[in-house]
Amino acid sequence: MGTNLKHISRGVLAQKSAVNSETIRYYEKIGLMPHPMRSGGGHRLYNDDHLKRLVFIRRCRELGFSLEEIKNLLGLVDTGEYSCDEVRLRTEAHLKDVQHKVRDLKKMESMLKDMVSECQNGKLSNCPIVEALYG
Amino acid sequence: MGTNLKHISRGVLAQKSAVNSETIRYYEKIGLMPHPMRSGGGHRLYNDDHLKRLVFIRRCRELGFSLEEIKNLLGLVDTGEYSCDEVRLRTEAHLKDVQHKVRDLKKMESMLKDMVSECQNGKLSNCPIVEALYG
DNA sequence: CATAAATCCTGTAGCTACTACAGGTTCAAG
DNA sequence: CTTGAACCTGTAGTAGCTACAGGATTTATG
Numbered sequence: 001m002g003t004n005l006k007h008i009s010r011g012v013l014a015q016k017s018a019v020n021s022e023t024i025r026y027y028e029k030i031g032l033m034p035h036p037m038r039s040g041g042g043h044r045l046y047n048d049d050h051l052k053r054l055v056f057i058r059r060c061r062e063l064g065f066s067l068e069e070i071k072n073l074l075g076l077v078d079t080g081e082y083s084c085d086e087v088r089l090r091t092e093a094h095l096k097d098v099q100h101k102v103r104d105l106k107k108m109e110s111m112l113k114d115m116v117s118e119c120q121n122g123k124l125s126n127c128p129i130v131e132a133l134y135g
Numbered sequence: 136m137g138t139n140l141k142h143i144s145r146g147v148l149a150q151k152s153a154v155n156s157e158t159i160r161y162y163e164k165i166g167l168m169p170h171p172m173r174s175g176g177g178h179r180l181y182n183d184d185h186l187k188r189l190v191f192i193r194r195c196r197e198l199g200f201s202l203e204e205i206k207n208l209l210g211l212v213d214t215g216e217y218s219c220d221e222v223r224l225r226t227e228a229h230l231k232d233v234q235h236k237v238r239d240l241k242k243m244e245s246m247l248k249d250m251v252s253e254c255q256n257g258k259l260s261n262c263p264i265v266e267a268l269y270g
Numbered sequence: 271c272a273t274a275a276a277t278c279c280t281g282t283a284g285c286t287a288c289t290a291c292a293g294g295t296t297c298a299a300g
Numbered sequence: 301c302t303t304g305a306a307c308c309t310g311t312a313g314t315a316g317c318t319a320c321a322g323g324a325t326t327t328a329t330g
Contacts, residue, residue, distance in 0.1 A: 084263075
């Protein structure tokens, strides 16, 4: 029976995970990804566990988690001692952050809208947007 | 008759504008704020025009404009040749960006909500959040 | 007027999350 | 065995600040 350790290069890992290959190196540097095995010549050799972990990281990033938050989540998963509650609490905390950001942006949006609509009603006088901000 | 050039220091400008005093120096460095006059000893001397400009910058920042966008807006205002249309177009473009961000964040929000609610229904099995992201 | 404390000066390094080189080595295909 | 692609390292750059260190100046107080 052969070993089923199929190693893949950083470039291939990048493709499979949809994470930039330089970013992979960066994640290793900051301790988010483990140091992989190396070939005789020093090239990194990855396996499916690396791929899984990297995809996890990418998905978390897509949900707006910071690298620090992801590091913590992975810390839980790594020890295997994570409780559902703990993960849920962190996710809820992050959800609150996101909701806060949405509120802020909506405020921005309505102010920008107001300024634009007032501008469209504007006469040849000074620009009401500039007035609003600069005056 | 006395000059009505009342100079203020960087610290005072920082207070009046609600912009960090180090940030003021930074804005000067990147060309967003002009080089102010200096005292005999080399301290920066600001006036009301600086204050006005700095408050404009702060307000734009609060509306989410990037420094590059603000630089452009100020460029228009500086030449005095800005047209209302031009300013409105830039503001509308920025509004589109903001609306896009809101959409993205709302998507995030609903995914996080889904994960959290599924988690709360979860049994003692593996954490559904981790499963969703890691599996 | 002297001194102490506050503020200012410059330049540089740090932060997040990457990305993009330069200059050299190794690997895989033909 | 050669060529070219991919890899290696370390460093510097991006945005938008913030925070020093180490020294000079200004302001307030006695």
